[in-house]
Amino acid sequence: MTMAYPSPEEIREYLIDNPKKRARDAADALKTGEAALLAAQGATPINPDPDAVMPALNAAGSVMALTRNESAVHEKDGVYENYRGGPHASMVINEDIDLRIFRKHWVHGFAQTKETERGPQRSIQFFDAAGDAVHKVFARDETNIDAWDTMVNQLSKGDRVEKLDLAERAPAEAAKADPKQAEELRTAWTNMTDTHQFMGLTSKLKMNRLGAYRIAGKPFVKPLAPWALNDAIVALGDSDTEIMLFVGNRGCIQIHTGPLNTIKPMGPWQNVLDPKFNLHLRTDHVAEVWAVEKPTKRGMAVSIEGFDKDGALILQMFGRRRETDVVDHTGAFKQLIKKLPQLHLEDA
Structure with a gap:
């Protein structure tokens, strides 16, 4: 089942009018998934498969990993070393970056370079079928930008897509027991x-x-x-x-x-x-x-x-x-x- 969402033009207009709003909050206000915001802004679609992403990301060196839900945001600096793939669950395990990845939910991927007051902010971002973020990675001052750009080129899926077909967000499962x-x-x-x-x-x-x-x-x-x-x-x-x-x-x-x-x-x-x-x-x-x-x-x-x-x-x-x-x-x-x-x- 697909959900109705605003047009790319409406998304861009909203973001211009609300430049400081967090992406998750902007997506909620627009009643769409966060991935739709990146598509409307012309971000580069990339392969979301962790088996392709993690080895390429490792070469970029120190970055910031971000995983969040509705109520908490977890940010950690480090290198994506020691990736272990798997058919259902994958892992990155080292002293700094420690992840458990459930790959069936990595449906959409984008690379974005966003101009900010501090200069360009480079990121790769991954979303589930509803367009909700499952994981994001941001370049830091210590990041090897040449390796980052090579990674984005390797992962790129070609033509940009302004509009995404997004599934309806699955509700949280309430407490269940007998x-x-x-x-x-x-x-x-x-x-x-x-x-x-x-x-x-x-x-x-x-x-x-x-x-x-x-x-x-x-x-x-x-x-x-x-x-x-x-x-x-x-x-x-x-x-x-x-x-x-x-x-x-x-x-x-x-x-x-x-x-x-x-x-x-x-x-x-x-x-x-x-x-x-x-x-x-x-x-x-x-x-x-x-x-x-x-x-x-x-x-x-x-x-x-x-x-x-x-x-x-x-x-x-x-x-x-x-x-x-x-x-x-x-x-x-x-x-x-x-x-x-x-x-x-x-x-x-």
């Missing part, structure tokens, strides 16, 4: 040996993540107050505790590993503004927060997870624990969680 299966869920949860098994066991029980959290109960989950997610970020900014912070959408998950240092709120946004990592979180979108424990072979994996009012996952934070780490940060992270405000029945 309380009658709570005991079966708890038994399967207890027998987990890896956090990656969780989605498989919930799928088998015809539940989803949020639905499972709502019926699992202690000791597996603990409901926290909605503002606890922001409290956790502020507390982490005052500590040396290192975390793994996940922000994702249907097409990509992006992970930061390390501390959070510079915390700066601005309006409804809470921001982490560190040299190679930025996070922008709409705190007013956070409707549910859960502290979660999942058993693994190496001990308990502990997380804080935030959801919006529609049940969509905004972000996850885990205490950092890797086999190569000298320090296991899960203990400190668990102590931090104990100090966060819990959700009481009268608050629900």
